[in-house]
Amino acid sequence: MNRRDFNKAAAAVGVASAFSPLNVRAQAQKLKVGVLLPRSGFQGLIGQSCQKGADLAPGVIRQMLGVDIELMNADTETNVDTARTRAERLIQEGANVLCGPFDSGAAAAIAQVAEQRGVPFIINIAAAPQITEQGYKFVFRNFPTAIDLTVNGLALIGDLFRVTNTVPRTAVFMHVNDTFGQAMNKGISATLPRLTNLPFRIVDTIAYDPAAKDLTVEVSKAKAANADFLLLVCRLNDAIILRREMVKQRWHPMGVVSPGSPGMYEEQFSKALGPIANYCISNAPWFNPKTNMTKVVKSAFAKANPKENFVFHGTNVVYTYESILIAADAFKRAKSTDPKALAEAIRQTNITDRTVLGGPLKFNAKGQVEGNLSACTQNLNGEPRVVLPESAAEAKPVFPAPDYKKA
Amino acid sequence: MPLDLVVNVTIAGVLTGMVYGLMALGLSVIFGVVRVVNFAHGEMMTIAMYAAVALFTLWGVDPFLAAIPVGAAFFALGYLMQAGLINPFITRPEHSQFMLMVAVALIMVNGMLMAFGPDARNVQIGYQLESWELGKILFDKPRVYAAAMALATSGLLFLFFKATLVGKAIRACADNYLGARVVGLNVKHLYALTFGLGSACVAIAGCMMILLVDVTPNLGPSYTLLAFIIVIVGGLGSMTGALLGGVLIGLSEALAGLFIQPSAKSMFGFGLLILVLLFRPQGLMGKKS
C-alpha cells in the first residue's frame, strides 16, 4: 500500500464502505479491465499463454470495435489467497471489470469478491460446474463446463469413428486424479451409457496421480486391458510421461483420444516427444480457424510473438481474448463504466463474429455461455490440426494410427 | 492378473527404485554426517537437470558424460554452500535449519523460473524410448542405465568412505563430533567436503533423471520429500540403505499401484515411512545410536 491509497482511504471515513464502491463516471471513455492470471507458480506456463491473448486484445478491439481498453494485469501466482487479494486490489484501483483466472479454485475465490463488490467477473477458462451454480449476478463464464466438455467430446468421438469408418469396441480410460479429471470421469460415467451411437464400452478405468513422475504401473495396467484405444484425460506433464511409457512398453493401440482435456495439443508435448506425439487426438475447446476475427487475432498474435506458433496457444489466447471482448462489447452498448450497467449489458451479449468455435456468444440465466464447441484436433506433422467438425476442418483425421498393432 | 504384468511391474518398480535411491544417496551422505536438514535437495537436483539439458542443447553432450563436469561443479558449489552459508546453522535448532533451506529452495526455484521459463525442458536421445525384450518381459533402457549408474556411484562412495583417509575422517566426524575435534580433525573442512560430495551425487542423479523426466522449475519439492523418506527408511549415512530404501519405496508403490489403486500409490511410501519411524527409526541399514 502506498501513501496515496492510504490517504484516499482515510478521507473516505464517513462514507461507509459497507456499500459496494461505485466508480461512477458519466460518459467514461475508457474501460479498465483487470486481468488475473497465474503467471508464476505451478500454472505459470498456461497463465503466460493466456496473457498473450490479453495483451493483444486492446489493439484488436480498438480496431474491430472502436473501443478503448486499459488492461490492469495481476499475477495470481497459482495461489487462492493471492487471487483473492489481487482481485480486491484491482477493484480498489478502479477496475470496472475482472477477467481470468484460468483455475477453478481461483475463479471461485475471485467470484465471491466480484459478487460482494458488485463488479462483473468474466471467466476465461475454468471448468468446474459449480461456479455458475451459485446464483451469482456478477459472474459470467465463457467456457464450457466439465459436463459440456464431456458431452461435446464424446459426440466428436462418435463423429471420428463415423468419418474414418472404424468401429472400436473397447476402450481403456485413464484420467488424472485431480479436479479436472474427476469431473470428467463423473461426466463420462453419466453420459456414455446414454450415447447409444457410440460403439465402444470402457473395459477399465485407471486414475493416476497428476504429480507422479513415473507411470509405469498405470501404463502396464492399461496395456493389459487389451482395449482397442486409449481414452485419456490428462494434463501436459503426465501426457508426455504416459506417451513415452507407451512406446517403451510397446503398446500401440488404435489411437490416443482425449474427450476434452489439455495436454496433447500443447507445444511442449510435440516438442518433447517429436514424432511419437503425432496422431494423438484431443477434443478440446478450440478456435475456429475459418472466421474473420480469428484471422485478425492470429495476425496480431504473430506480430507480438514472432517466435511463437499460434496454434499451440490458440485456445488460451482466444478464450482470454473473448473474455475481454465481452467486456468491451458490453461497454460499447452500456455507454458507461457503472458496474451494474455493465453487468446488465453483459447479460444481453450476442456476439456472432467470434474467434471461438461454437455458436453465437450468449449467456444463459446462470451467466454461462452455452454452445461453445470442442474441435477434434489431431497432431499431424508436429502441430495440432482441426480435423472435425468438417465445417472447420483443416485436415482429415488418421484413425487408427499408422503404428497400430492389434494386441 | 497375468503373470507377465506382475513381473514387468515388479522389475519396473525395482529399477525406478534404484533411480530414487541414487537421488537419495546425496542426502544420505549429507544428512548422515553433517546432520543438516537440506530441504533444498530436490531443487539442487533440478538445477543439475537444467545443467544437463543446457550441455546437451548447446554441445550435444550425452547426460552420462555430462555427469562428470556437472558433478564436479556441484561439488564445488556444495562445498561453498556448506562452508559459507550453512555452517553457522549446524548448532541452531532444526526449525531454523529448515527455514534456511526453505528460503534457499524458494530462491532456487524462482531463479530457475526466471532463467529458463516455465516450459518443461528435456533431452532427446535415441535410447530414451528403447527397451530390451525378453519374451514378454520388458527392460526399460534408460532406467537400466540409470540403475547401473546408481550402483556404480554408491560403489565408489562406499570405497571412498571405507578405504581413503579422508573418508575415514568424515565417518569419524559423523560418529563422534567431539572426539573428532579432539583428535584434531578440521571438522569444518570435512563437513564442507561431505556436502560437496553429497551435492556431486545429487548432480549425477539429476543427469540420470533427465533421461526419464522432463524438468520444470517446480520439480524439486516432491523429490525432496521422497529423498527424505528413502533416507529415513534406508538408514542415515548408509549407502546401501539409500539404494535399498529407494528400491523398497519404488517396489511398494508399484505393487500398490498395481493391486490397489494407482492414484493412491504415494500413500504407501508415506505409510512405510510412518511404520519405519515407529518401529525401526534408525532405518533398515542404519546403526542404533
Add this chain to the structure above:
Amino acid sequence: MTPRSRILLALLGAFLLALPWVVNPYLLSVATLILYLAYTGQAWNVMMGFAGQLSLGHSLYVGVGAYVSAAIFFHYGIGPWAGMWLSIALCVAIGAAIGFLAFRFGISGVYFALLTIAFSEFFRIGFDHLQWTGGSGGLFLKVAQRDQIDLGNFRGPPAMYYYAILSLTVSALIFCSFLLKSKAGYYWLAIRENEEAAQALGINTFRWKMLAVVISSAMTAVAGVFFAFYYNNLFPEQIFHISRSIEIILGPIIGGVGTLFGPILGAAVLTILADGITEILGALGWEIPGIKQVFYGIVMLLVIMFLPHGIWPPLARKFGLGK
C-alpha cells in the same frame, strides 16, 4: 507487561477494531489474511515454541477442520458453530494419535517433523479419494447473500469475517499468555530446554507434550473452520499441501518462535512484505514471473541468518516491551 507495552497494545487494539471503517476493502482482505496467518501461526507456536515439537504438517489440522465442518454443513445443513466442535474433536484425536505414536516411540526433532509431513500427505491423498467430500474435484459450499449477517451459518460481509478472525486472534493471544504463565508454561520451558533433565526432576514429559499437541491441533482446527466458511471451496491439493504447512510456520519463525507476539508480527511483516515487493516491482516495471519470490526468499534468508530468534525479541528489547 510493562506500562509502555500496555499503552501500545491498547492503541493497536483500537486501531484493529476500527479498521473496517477506516480502510478500503482491499486492505481489509489483506488484514483478514494477516490475522488468519497470525492465528494459525500462534496455534502452531504452542506446539513448537512452547513445547519444542517441530510440526511441518500443520496443514493437516486446517484441512481436517475445514473439511469436517464444511462437509456436515454441505450434507446436513448443520452450521459451523456446531460443526466446529466436531472438527476440533477430530483434529484433537488425530493430533493425539500422532503425538502418542511419536512420543511413546521416542521420535523427536527432524524425525518428528517428517512424521508430521507423512501424516499430512497421507491425508491429502486420502481426501483426494474421498468422494463424500467431493474428492479432488473439491467441495463447494453454497454462497448465500453476503450483505446480511447470518451469524448462525457464519455468512455475511467481509467485515464480519474480519471481526471473527480478530476475536479469534485476540483470544488466542490471551489464552497463550495465560498458558505461558501457568504450570504448563513452566513445564514446557523445562522440557524445551532439556527434556532429560526435566524427566529426571519427575515431570511427566509425555503428558505435557501431549497437552501441547492437543491444544495446538484444537486451535488449528478452528482456523480450518474459518477458512472453510470464508473461502467456501476446498480442494485437498490446496489445503493439505505442504506449502500451506510452510506458510503457517513462516510467521512464527520470522517473528519469533516461542514468543507471544512473534507469530502476529511475523504474519504482518511477511504479508506486507509480499504485497510490498509486488507493488515495488510493478512500479519499476520488472514484471518477470518469479522475481518477486526471489526477493521474498532473499529477505527470509537475511532474517534467518541475522535474526535467529526472530524479529520480535530485538524489537521488544529495544522498545522495552516485554514478552
